[in-house]
Amino acid sequence: MTGASRTTAVVERSAKRAPLTVAVLVSALSFASPASLADQPKAAREAFVTNQTGDSLSVVDLASGAAVAEIKIGGKPAGVALSPDGRMAYLTSPESKELVVVDAEARKIAARLSVGQGPLGVAVNPVSGLVYVADWYEHKLYVVDAAAGKIAGTVEVGQSPSGIAVTADGKTLLTADRDSNAVSVIDAGSLQRTAVVTVGERPFGVTVDAAGQRAYTANVGSDDVSVIDLAAGKVIGTVKVGHRPYAVALAGGRAFVTDQHSASVTVFDQATLAVVKTIDVGDYPEGIEADPTGAAIYVACWDADRLERIDAATLAVTARIPVGQGPRAFGRFLRP
Structure with missing residues (x-):
């Protein structure tokens, strides 16, 4: 096994498993104008789940709660992102060094x-459609014009970048630089690193809120989440979570954190930073x-070989969907 496959696939995994390279509503809608209805977020129809040990991509129909296709990929796929129109899925394959x-x-x-x-990490600019890839070994962010099939630029970041986030306006990029214990803030237009936040x-996964005001990092070494004020360029809060947190999702004013070694999702309030519940x-x-509607959270469970659905209101697991082997789904994998 190469160093690349070990590091990119297993940096945050224990020896347990052999690594391979993470009624009122009706009333309200009846009075909504056509314009406001058009602005309502659409529920995701499908999930595109990278199965790293299975070397494949599972396509899950979320309405039926079943995988409807499995596509052979190769290269131990890990990261995933979707184009703004949902027509293309972008996967990183660390072993074959490909997008x-x-x-x-x-x-x-x-x-x-x-x-x-x-x-490893991958994200798409929601405005330009450019694809960003974090390179674990070269310590840089690649900018890829996928339509043209070429690399359009690079940015030097911290050591071993993993997760990537992009603000909704497409102007700012963030990388979680794992071995630097920092987040790089990058201007998407100039491709200049404008700030480094300790x-x-x-830190492995990084997520930014819809307003582009706060970012959240899952810190696997300290078992916590750092809350960053992007305008101030500093951490304004820290939340203790489960063992080996991997990534963060946001919905309904709450943050949902996958705790790898605890087999749980920690939920905390974004305003008070108080832990609300831990979900097995x-x-x-x-x-x-x-x-996108905020009604549900989807979690890829590596050792269980399944995708699980959490109801955002009740904070209960409401579905367990079998997928391929070793689902990682690191990134944005829901397709509207």
């Missing part, structure tokens, strides 16, 4: 692009994302 482009409608690979030496130990889920929960 794999999948046609979401046709359910087939559309392109393979060589990117760096250890591609956070907890070994399948073994080794990693990737997590909130439905």
Whole structure:
């Protein structure tokens, strides 16, 4: 096994498993104008789950609660992101050092692009459609023009960048620089690193709120989440969570954190930073994302080989959906 496969796939996993390279509503809607209805977020229809040990991508129909396709990918896929229109899925394959482009409608690979030496985190600019890939070994962020099939730029960041977040206006990028214990803040237009914010130990996943005001890092080394005020460029709060937190999702004024070694999701209030509940889920929960409507949270559980649904109102697990082997789904994997 290469160093790349070990590090990018297993930096936050224990020896337990052999690593391979994370009624009122009706009334309100009846009075809504057509314009306001058009602005309502649409529920996700599908989930695109990278299965790292299975070397595949599972496509899950969320209405039926079943996987409807499994696409062979190769290279131990880990990261995932979707184009703004939902037509393309972008996957990172650390072992083959590729960004794999999948046609979401046709359910087939559309392109393979060589990117760096250890591609891991991936995100898409919601405005420009450019794809960003964090390279674990080269300590940089790649900017990829997937439509043109070429690399459009690079940015030097901290050591071993993992997760990536982009603000809704597409102007600011964030990378969680795991081995620097920091987050890099990058201007998306100039591709200049404008700030470095020190956070907890070994930040892995990073998430930014819809307003682009706060960011949240899951710090696997210190078992906590750092809350960053982006305008001030500093940490304004720290929340203790479960063992080895991996990633964070936001919904309904709450943050949901996957705790890998605790087999749980910690929920805390975004305003008070008080922990609301700890939810038991399948073994080794990693990737997590909130439905655009805020009604549900979806969690990929590596050792359980399934995707789980959490009801955002009741904070109960309401579905457990079998997928491929070793689901990681690191990034944004829900398709509207």
